[in-house]
Amino acid sequence: MASLRYLLAAALVVAFVLEGSPSQAQLSPSFYSSTCPNVLNIIEDVLKKAFSSDIRIGASLIRLHFHDCFVDSGGPSWAVPLGRRDSRTANRALANQKLPGPSDTLDVLKSSFRNVGCNDNFDLVALSGAHTFGRAQCRFFRGRLYDFNNTGKPDPTLDRTLLKQLRELCPQGGNGGVLANFDVKTPDVFDNKYFSNLRLRKGLLQSDQELFSTPGADTAAIVEDFGRNQNAFFKNFVTSMIRMGNLKPLQEIKGRLD
Known part of the structure; x- marks a missing residue:
């Protein structure tokens, strides 16, 4: 199951943040x-149990990978160099990035x-594709629905039918924490429908829409290529996740908290 393999890869972020490995000179x-x-077997078992109780866990873990300042990621889908230490200090780095x-x-x-240090085309589009599952709160996109760029009008690049649906879900002055699916077709599957x-x-x-409508x-x-070819x-x-995970890795004492 392709989507589960990608979830397992993301889950290693959490495992390696917590794991206390010995100091090594090189990643491997x-x-x-x-x-x-x-x-890997331990993480697979834990993730399967978590996934059965919270369908959003996969999206949450990939988001953790991205927001924790590009820390470890790996799994049965691909081999990556492990042993980073900066996941322990990532939250402090976020304040400056x-x-x-x-x-x-x-x-x-x-x-x-x-x-x-990522490229601004293939990495940008591929990693944005993680929005093929998961949810976003109304407060993160409500401006598009009512007052795009202070025009008093909706975003012209937003489909009118979807606009109507999102306005019903996220009325002006409503609860900004209400969740909407990133992917209107297959919201809980890791595929190319995004x-x-x-x-x-x-x-x-x-x-999201800027990638195609700009x-x-x-x-x-x-976007066109990935929409036609899921394997691509x-x-x-995979390539972009590995590249992101390899950005300026800290090892040994350099990545530890003082």
Whole structure:
């Protein structure tokens, strides 16, 4: 099951944050083989149980990977170098780093990715594809529904039918914590429907739709490709997750809390 394999990969973020491995000079895919040789089986069992009780756990774990300052990720789907220590200090780093926001324009999104060492086209589009499952609160996209860019009108790139549905879910002055599906087609499956949605102007966040609807955007062709070819999306997602996980890794004492 492809979607479960990707969830298992994301789950290793949590495991390696908590795991107290010995100091090593180099990162390695077998870093934990001696200290916890059954780590993948343990994580798979825990994740299956968590997934059965909370359908959103996969999306939450991938989000954790992204927001914890690009820390460890791995799993049975691909081999990655392990042994980073900066996951213990990631929250402090977040205070000094501008993360991409739900209302960012494509230029801002591209700049955010370049600033951390990821590329601003394939990495940006592939990693945004994690929004193929999960939820977002109304407060993160309500501006698109009623007052886009202070125009007093909705975002013109948002499908009219979806606009009506989202306004019913998120009325002006309503509860900003109400959740909406990122993917209107298969909200709980890791697939390529996110990209098909963008082609139909059904991206939930402005930052999602910007990838396809920004005039002249080089990301639009990538969205088209991933929307037609799910294997291409999966392949590039793996590559981009590994690249993100390898950004400026801290090892040994450098990654420990004082």
